[in-house]
Amino acid sequence: MTTPKEIFVKIDKCMGCHSCELACALEHSKSKLLYNAISEHPEPKKRIYVEWMSQNRRMPVLCRHCEDAPCMHACISGAIIRTQDGVVLTDKDKCIGCWTCVMVCPYGVIGRHMEEHKAYRCDRCPDRDVPACVSACPTHALVYETVENFSSNTRKAVSEELAAGHGG
DSSP states (O other), X not given: OOOOOEEEEOGGGOOOOOHHHHHHHHHTSSSOOHHHHTTOXXXXXXXXXXXXXXXXXXXXXXXXXXXXXXXXXXXXXXXXXXXXXXXXXXXXXXOXXXXXXXXXXXXXXXXXXXXXXXXXXXXXXXXXXXXXXXXXXXXXXXXXXXXXXXXXXXXXXXXXXHHTTOOO
């Protein structure tokens, strides 16, 4: 089994353009086309949220697929499962729309699709090599890597900054 990848956020690179949100909603639309998706029913929903922390700071927030996922434990219908790759998914057919998962999510990233009366969350775009939000990010604030590669690359970048005299 390969080491699963995660979506990491580089907060200092996010400019709050919302490209990730739009790409996510389009990827989860029926048509996958902006012009057509606008009039689709049910309306396509984003699974990533760009939140403004202060006047000049933004933060993309999405499902962290928690190791001990509170939503999975709270789901009374058994609709929330974990794949072999560690992705926490909601089975739309089993979801009864009780919103218990929404209430217990520590990140507030499980959405309620009112038209379908179903919960939805980031599924890491299983039909794509790289999730749509990551591909759409113009500043590379979103990174899709293994924990080991992300940590290694971060250490290298910090080492280069310190060596150049720019680090704290």
